[in-house]
Amino acid sequence: MQKILIVEDEAAQRVLYETEISEMGYEVLLASDGVEAVDVVREQTPDIVILDLMMPNMHGLDALRKVLSINPTIPVIIHTAYSHYKDNFMSWAAEEYIVKSSDLTELKNAIRRVQSDSTVGH
């Protein structure tokens, strides 16, 4: 089973994403900030990372750098309430940039795209 790491500081959203995404057939790993996320990536080698940006302790983009320095090929989906980080250089390094919505269709489509890409790649 593929492992997806969800990095999200909001507890409620963590529950929502965990429920929805595990229903898609993934093993869901959770982290509540960037620091935790880096640890999880190092220790549990997830296949996909869903990364919030505005988080305490470590900004998502800093976490992204650290994650990619551990595993340069890991696909990362930025999932944020902000749209303007899209132009940021680090965002460019992410596979997808999804603005948060209560409708998770976009996010789920992005996961499927990333999944099929990496499957093709493998």
Added chain:
Amino acid sequence: MLNELTHIMRLLDRFVGNYPIFLYLLDDENRVVWTNQFLKDKVPELQRSRRIDPDSPWWPATDHANEESASAENAVEKRLTMCKIDEQERQIEFLSLPLRGRFGQNSGALRLGVDVTENEEARRRLREKEKLFSAIIRSSPDAVIFLDNDERVVSWNRGANDIFGYSREEMVHQSIDRLIPEDLQNLGEKEYMRKELEEKGAIRKYETQRLHKDGHSIYVDISSTQIVDENGEVGGTSQIIKNIDSRKELEFELLRTILELSKLNDLNEILHSTYEEEEILRIILVAITAGEGLRFNRAFLVMIDHETQRLQGTIAVGPSNEDEANRIWSELDQQHRYLKDIVRAYSIDVEGSDRQVNQIVQQINIPLSDEKHVLVEAVRKHQVLQIEKRQLLHSSALHCEMGDGHIFDLFASDKLVIAPMFSRTESLGLIIADNCISRQKVTPEDIEGLKLFATQASLAIENARLYEKLERRVEEVQDAYEQLEENQERLLRAERLATIGEMSAKIAHEIRNPLVSIGGFARLIERKIEEDNQLKQYAGIIRDQVSNLEQILNNILNVANPPKPEKNRVDINQSIEQVVGFLANAFDERGIVSRLELSAEECIVLGDAKLLHQMFLNLLKNAIEALEGQELERRVTVETRINNAMAEIQVTDNGPGIETGVLKKIFQSFFTTKSSGSGLGLSIVKQIVKNHNGKVDVRTRKDEGASFVVQLPLAPQEEAVEETGEDGFSENHS
């Protein structure tokens, strides 16, 4: 007889003894027989019985005198002698009556002496005066002539000779008529003068004209008096005639000067009637050449180009030959009486009648550093110069080279007048004028006139330049002010937008996150609950409301980070039809009558169809909202038209209008007068219009509704687009 006489005399002496007369009787041997008392008192030495010496002043008896007196029977003899009386030399006039005896023999004389010293003195003075008078008359530079009653010349002095050229011999006994010009004779001048003389006795300084012997007429003034003798008979007239030619000349000179000055004054007025430098230059040239103006044939303007430091010929006026000159001026003179009108009416025809002179003037281009050039000299010295070919070509101090030849070749003229124009602070240029067509002499008055005029012209040019500078300054200040206002507005907007950016980011973050949870879980619940459960419907409501909220947040984010519009050809009319169709229900529900007045021509703009759609939607929503609560018939009109290469879209409602205070703010983000609504609708309109290089404006009046007018640049013709190709096109326009 002597004794009898002595006796009578004694008697007489009693009556008249003290009368100041000397009376004495002599006997035939010149012995004093008797003297009167007065003589006795005054000349005691003349005693009775004493014989008078032959050399005595008391009538010395000479033989000659005796013979003479003897020959003339009873003739009274008269003699003047000087006698010493009271120690004074007196002049005594003696009368001597010879006394004859019965047979005619000499028996003595009765003598009477009267002191005529005073009389003689008076006579002598009179004679001297007469001499002086006649000397004065003779030597007078004025003509002094006497006429008899037939107005024939009796006396003609040297002055008359000098003035009229006729000698005394030629004039005496001749009629004075030959001096009077024929026209004055015909006018009856002589009769007038005669009448004046008769009525007033004299004429003083009557100014008229008389003829010189050689036929030219002279200005004279005549003073005339009647000569009346002691019986009151008129014996003739005297005339004193002065030559006042030179005075008249001065008077005419003065008159000419006054005319000249008033002309200059006129020109001055015209010159200062405009602040356009080009117009002033035109006036200068026309005024110099007009017949009523300074009367030069041709005039050229050479201005200083301060950037290049060169004298550059600018413009000129003047005919190329005499026929042309006559034609132009006579036409102008016929149509316009006054100099002012002529100057206003004459336009310089650089391509036509003034072509030749303008070709000449354009060739003048001399560096100011060429200090020996005659034109530069005139500019530097601020001096009016009259230059002549034969002088200047041999001058070592100055030269007049011009291109390959010299100035006289270029102008095809031997004599030129150069008048510099200068202001208080700088040299402006030169006027060059000549009379090469008529070949008329340029007089000192012409030059003086040009000099004065150049001064006035300089002043006018300086004024015009100052005015232009001032105008530019005012414009600059105005522009700067407008720029400032605009900047201020922009700054305020930017500041507001920046705040909005920050705010929206915050709101997005703070609100979107819980919304994601709420909406997300609502969807989850909705999905998990079986079909017929009431709760499934409730979860759906939560989902929809959250979606609405999220949409509002999206709007805010669009303001903060407007997406760059895509550029496609969008048919405005089609887009509006779609939007209006989309809102048809909304119109119906609110009882709004919508009317479309779309342009017959296609209105194609380059833009983002979705954004334009959004803009029209917002405009119409705004109109609908404006009509909320309106009692009267509710109307919304949408018009499109092409205006000045712009597609113009006008959305009009008949709502309450927009208050002035509100008007400035309606395009600001978050501004709203409505209880519901985000206040973003119109600011999005403005943002989208701006992104399409368009303009949006609102026209409104209280209680008369509002009209929003959007102008978008029309797309270029399709053919051009196809030629350029899609790639080139987007390069040009994005």
